[in-house]
Amino acid sequence: MDASSPILLFDSGVGGLTVLAEMRKLLPDAPVIYAADMAGLPYGAKSEAEVAARVAGLLGRMAERYQPRLICIACNTASTIALGMVREVLETPIVGTVPAxxxxxxxxxxxxxxxxxxxxxxxxxxxxxxxxxxxxxxxxxxxxxxxxxxxxxxxxxxxxxxxxxxxxxxxxxxxxxxxxxxxxxxxxxxxxxxxxxxxxxxxxxxxxxxxGAAGIARRIAHLVEGQPFTRAEPGLAVTTGDLADFERLASTFAQHGIERLERF
CATH class of the missing domain: 3.40.50.1860 (Rossmann fold)
Known part of the structure; x- marks a missing residue:
């Protein structure tokens, strides 16, 4: 396992920061990429077919580009609809988010x-x-x-x-x-x-x-237990939406050790 391989947290927006905050308490040294599908927000008003196709497609491309050690779908809507499909198509361990x-x-x-x-x-x-x-x-x-x-x-x-x-x-x-x-x-x-x-x-x-944020963080920590971590550079957050709007959240992301914001 490459020590710099990141944990990828995926959400429709920035709600997944609640999961990241809990994860940081358990895994302070873990490299993280936060992915926000701002162009697809909100998922809650979309059909099941739209959400499933979008989430599976995006996570497939992100897994290929970032080579994460684990993916957390930090979104209840995406998890309840697409978790099974994503697990079928990706070899990366997947942690979902389900109602507590x-x-x-x-x-x-x-x-x-x-x-x-x-x-x-x-x-x-x-x-x-x-x-x-x-x-x-x-x-x-x-x-x-x-x-x-x-x-x-x-x-x-x-x-x-x-x-x-x-x-x-x-x-x-x-x-x-x-x-x-x-x-x-x-x-x-x-x-x-x-x-x-x-x-x-x-x-x-x-x-x-x-x-469920604390429980999700514990599940992630359990799955990566014993793996080496190296945070060689500041964390990264990517958005599918407008980067200028995303950059308005720079100070919020910085509180979680994420200082680079990019468009996916």
């Missing part, structure tokens, strides 16, 4: 769990399977809040967002029948933890928020 229904079922006291994701994520059979396996004796309320993705992106860019905007985008979850009993919310999109302070204010302090 299992830990939510373990902590809920009322037995009512909210699942806040994109529209594409919450309708997937993958989610049905997770509910059946880990929360069959619970009530799982689902809501696709696509507008939260844009709000998370805006917040990272330093734009002003309001609690009212966040509450409005997520209100469809709590307004469902039984929503008043909900005490645990799964943030099933890597963008959504960026908005946790606003969501907490909107939903109330008695609601527990659960997301």
């Amino acid at each position: 229904i299992k830990p939510a079922a373990a902590v809920t006291k009322t037995g009512t769990i909210g699942l806040l994701g994109t529209q594409a994520t919450v309708r997937q059979r993958y989610v049905d399977d997770l509910e059946r396996e880990f929360a069959s004796d619970k009530v799982l309320l689902r809501y696709g809040a696509n507008d939260l993705v844009a709000l998370g992106e805006a917040k990272l860019r330093g734009e002003t967002i309001s609690v009212d905007d966040v509450a409005r985008a997520a209100s469809g979850l709590v307004l469902q029948p039984g929503g008043e009993n909900m005490d645990t919310v799964v943030l099933a999109c890597t963008h959504f933890p960026l908005l946790e302070p606003e969501l907490r204010e909107a939903f109330g302090q008695d609601v527990t928020f659960v997301h």
Whole structure:
């Protein structure tokens, strides 16, 4: 294993930085390439066929160009739709991101769990399977809040967002029948933890928020355990979208040890 071989974190936007932050705690010396498909954002409003074809195509090209030791699909929508396909076509180890229904079922006291994701994520059979396996004796309320993705992106860019905007985008979850009993919310999109302070204010302090970033980081660390790491140069982030817009995030990426921004 080449010590400079990177871990590739792929997301539709910058929500995957929540995963990178947790990964850095466990693997501070790991070389990283962060790939943001900004030209394809948002995935949540796309069809399953569009997402699968786009993710598989991009990751195939990125694997060839960057030769990563491991790829993390740091996006719930992309993972629930395309994870199996990508694993079939690439030999690189792949870590996916799936809704944290299992830990939510373990902590809920009322037995009512909210699942806040994109529209594409919450309708997937993958989610049905997770509910059946880990929360069959619970009530799982689902809501696709696509507008939260844009709000998370805006917040990272330093734009002003309001609690009212966040509450409005997520209100469809709590307004469902039984929503008043909900005490645990799964943030099933890597963008959504960026908005946790606003969501907490909107939903109330008695609601527990659960997301999978720490668990994903532990899985990555386990798979690369014992491998050598050399960070010979600053980390790299690439975008499929406009580079000038991407460069507005330079200070945010620098906080994670990524100082080079390029267009893919």
